Amino acid sequence: MAARRPMSLRRRLFLQMLGVAAVLSVALYLTVRTVAERAAEATQDNILAASATAIAEAARAADQGILVDIPYAAFAMLGAVSEDRVFYRILANDETITGYEDLPMPGPGGAGPAYLTSPYRDTVVRIVRLNRQLPVDGRPVDLGIVVAQTRLAQDAIARRVANVAAGLGIGFFLLAGLLGGLAAQSTLRPLRRLAGAVSRRGPSDLRPVDHSAPSELQPLLSALNGFIGRLRAALDRTETLIAEAAHHVRTPLATVRIQTEIALRNTDDDATRRTLRAVIRAVEESARSAGQLLDHAMVSYRSDHMDRGPVDLARRLSEMVHSVTPAADLRDIDLHLSGVDQPAAITGDEVLIDAALRNLLDNAVKYSPADARIEAALAPGDGWFWIEIRDRGRGIGEAGGAELATRFRRGANVGDIVGSGLGLSIVEEVARAHGGRFSLENREGGGTCARLELPRT
Amino acid sequence: MRPARTAANLIAALLALVAPLTGATAYEVEEERRFGTPEADRELHILSTTDTEHFQPLIEAFLATRPNVALIYTVASSTETYKAVAEEAAPVDLVISSAMDLQMKLANDGLALPHRSDATLSLPDWARWRDHLFAFAQEPAVTLLSRRVLDQLPAPQTRQELIALLRDNPALFRGRIGTYDPRSSGTGYLFATQDARQSQAYWRLVQVMGGLQPRIYCCSGQMIADLKAGDLMMAYNVTGSYAAAQLDPDREGLVIALQDYTNVLLRSVLIPPTARDPDLGRAFIDYLLSPAGRALQAERTGLPPIDGAALGQAPHLHPIALGPGLLVYLDQIKRQNFLREWTDAMIQP
The missing domain is CATH 3.40.190.10 (Periplasmic binding protein-like II)
Structure with a gap:
């Protein structure tokens, strides 16, 4: 199971900003609502208090006690502001003298008006209570004026304000989200620039990265440069090792072969000659294997770090055919080259392509009987160039071409011929590195057709 | 029908x-x-x-x-x-x-x-x-004047003129003025309280009417009938829609909507x-x-x-x-006070 990829920095930054924006938006919404509702309630309280004051001021002592002559304006002013229902209750010494006897009321609130929100009958009302002392027959009487009003207008204001506040909150959130996205983008720009600068480098460019980066990126940059340094050192060592190995293996083998051939020429003993021939064959096998191992190591390395450039396939094929001609001539094999009159330009790594062609031609020569004919053809296709190397060898047997292209895998019918099993896997790897295809088929009438297809520039 | x-x-x-x-x-x-x-x-x-x-x-x-x-x-x-x-x-x-x-x-x-x-x-x-x-x-609360008054005197256009008319012709109007009884009629109480709210002239009018032994009615219909019959010279605060339909302006009397204000x-x-x-x-x-x-x-x-x-x-x-605002006059104390004041002014011994 693959480990979950960590969230991208941009998304993380953006989401965190969105989270903060959401919290602030909700806070804004609640604040606006609370403030506006307080203001609306204060407005209603003020009108209620004004109404109660108007009633209180109209109260006076009379013969029978207190006379409370409710002014018309006291209720009309409540009706002018909203269409809310109105209730009232007037008390003298805590005894209801007129109005709604069951109207709840706040406790006496001292000098100023006292307020209460309470359910009453089928609704909820805001209630104000105002106290006033009135002398009646020389004795003070506590007059209580209670005026109440339903809260429809206030609720309507609250609803409107809630809508406005919600709009404000959503707008704030969207704006913050947009700005957050832009901020995340711009914050991460140096990082992207650095990544771009590093990824734009050529395959062999292992110089330290010299890029101005913000201080937060400096540790990454110095770590990267340290890593590049170590990689360069390791690559140098590998290249040296490859060169050393080639040298150390090939040179002694060549010496052994020359010495053996001299010995072969100088002896007449048949048994000795057979032995020497076996030695030569083994040396050939070893030299070839060593060469292919080096080739393969080189191809593996280079296909990861391709040195791309314009390559003329026609020219490469001609040269490679040319280079195997001496080996073919030895066995009277006729090498026939076609389709190389026109240049065939592709973008690729010339060294790799040479290795692939050399291996294909080597194989063809190796597995062809003497006096056979090998055709090397180049032709343009639709978006492709293809190269076919056709021989009249023993074919590829029952195994499929794809299987033979695996490393160290050889056909079941080649026991008598020297081979490492690396050649076709080299070709396959080169084709893949260039975005091309490689296939291997039996020809009609015997032999093999190896086909390498490479995309045009 | x-x-x-x-x-x-x-x-x-x-x-x-x-x-x-x-x-x-x-x-x-x-x-x-x-x-x-x-x-x-x-x-x-x-x-x-x-x-x-x-x-x-x-x-x-x-x-x-x-x-x-x-x-x-x-x-x-x-x-x-x-x-x-x-x-x-x-x-x-x-x-x-x-x-x-x-x-x-x-x-x-x-x-x-x-x-x-x-x-x-x-x-x-x-x-x-x-x-x-x-x-x-x-429906406007109108004043009705009998043709018998209008034959001798100009029609009043405001309460001031109506007060003057009543004051100057006590013989003509004594015992022949009709108005709603606010004590028994809800409509009469509403008209009276709204009058009192609208203008100070109302109380003076009540005072003057009270001095002329007014007749107190429960309903507009009876006032109109009595005016038609010639028993009333003037009726104050009558529901206009009934009056206009029933009164012949040329022979019986006139429907007047006073210009200072007329409650509707x-x-x-x-x-x-x-x-x-x-x-x-x-x-x-x-x-x-x-x-x-x-x-x-x-x-x-x-x-x-x-x-x-x-x-x-x-x-x-x-x-x-x-x-x-209409609730104010339904307050028991307010109502008692108003009716006491009204009765004191209107029913004079």
Whole structure:
């Protein structure tokens, strides 16, 4: 199971900003609502208090006690502001003298008006209570004026304000989200620039990265440069090792072969000659294997770090055919080259392509009987160039071409011929590195057709 | 028409006789009539202070398009109507009353169901209180002057002129002045309190009238009848819609809307919470306020429909706005004080 990829920095930054924006938006919404509702309630309280004051001021002592002559304006002013229902209750010494006897009321609130929100009958009302002392027959009487009003207008204001506040909150959130996205983008720009600068480098460019980066990126940059340094050192060592190995293996083998051939020429003993021939064959096998191992190591390395450039396939094929001609001539094999009159330009790594062609031609020569004919053809296709190397060898047997292209895998019918099993896997790897295809088929009438297809520039 | 009405009156009288026996209604019914076919399966019960004959054209037009509806129209006084809803929870679908303060108190105390439609929203602000109380007729409180006065004296245009007229001609007016009794009539109390609120001239007028041994009436109809008969020279605060229809200006008397101000009474309707078929009630309100209903009302009933434009052209007409201010004069103490003051001024030994 693959480990979950960590969230991208941009998304993380953006989401965190969105989270903060959401919290602030909700806070804004609640604040606006609370403030506006307080203001609306204060407005209603003020009108209620004004109404109660108007009633209180109209109260006076009379013969029978207190006379409370409710002014018309006291209720009309409540009706002018909203269409809310109105209730009232007037008390003298805590005894209801007129109005709604069951109207709840706040406790006496001292000098100023006292307020209460309470359910009453089928609704909820805001209630104000105002106290006033009135002398009646020389004795003070506590007059209580209670005026109440339903809260429809206030609720309507609250609803409107809630809508406005919600709009404000959503707008704030969207704006913050947009700005957050832009901020995340711009914050991460140096990082992207650095990544771009590093990824734009050529395959062999292992110089330290010299890029101005913000201080937060400096540790990454110095770590990267340290890593590049170590990689360069390791690559140098590998290249040296490859060169050393080639040298150390090939040179002694060549010496052994020359010495053996001299010995072969100088002896007449048949048994000795057979032995020497076996030695030569083994040396050939070893030299070839060593060469292919080096080739393969080189191809593996280079296909990861391709040195791309314009390559003329026609020219490469001609040269490679040319280079195997001496080996073919030895066995009277006729090498026939076609389709190389026109240049065939592709973008690729010339060294790799040479290795692939050399291996294909080597194989063809190796597995062809003497006096056979090998055709090397180049032709343009639709978006492709293809190269076919056709021989009249023993074919590829029952195994499929794809299987033979695996490393160290050889056909079941080649026991008598020297081979490492690396050649076709080299070709396959080169084709893949260039975005091309490689296939291997039996020809009609015997032999093999190896086909390498490479995309045009 | 005539025989039908007689028959209807007979039925109503019989019903009125039967009603107290069955105990179905504790409030005092003046008249009750049933409209519509016997096989109707829906019933709309209207409790109203307006005489049946005024409403009959509207009722018949409403029922014409609703063959499955029957309508029971009960007439009671404004205080009985209020009592029926506030105290007895009478199962009526609509309450129609000219006592604006009592209607307002019903609505304010939560005894009205809401109704909102294009028709109700077309009413001016002063003719509607929330979605609960709707005015459908505007009737000025007018002054009637007998032709016998006008033959000798110019018609007064303001209360000042009316006061002067009464003061200068005590012999002509003594014992021949009529006005509403605010103690027994809800409409009379409303007119009197609104007068007192509008102008100080009202109390002086009451003072002057009180000095001329006025006659106190329960209803507009009786005042108009007495004026026609020549028993009254002047009647103050009469419901204008009745008077204009019944008075011959050339022979009997003149309807005067005083120019300093003339209160306009609004007849209003509400749906009590005890309604059995509130949707039918809503349909009737919508019909009443519809252009067709208003046109028929103006033409056939003698009740002027709500017309904000007409009032706008006559600035002396002050509609008594529906609103909590009306509750002030329903306060027991306020009412006692007002009536005591009124009685002291009007009933002079």
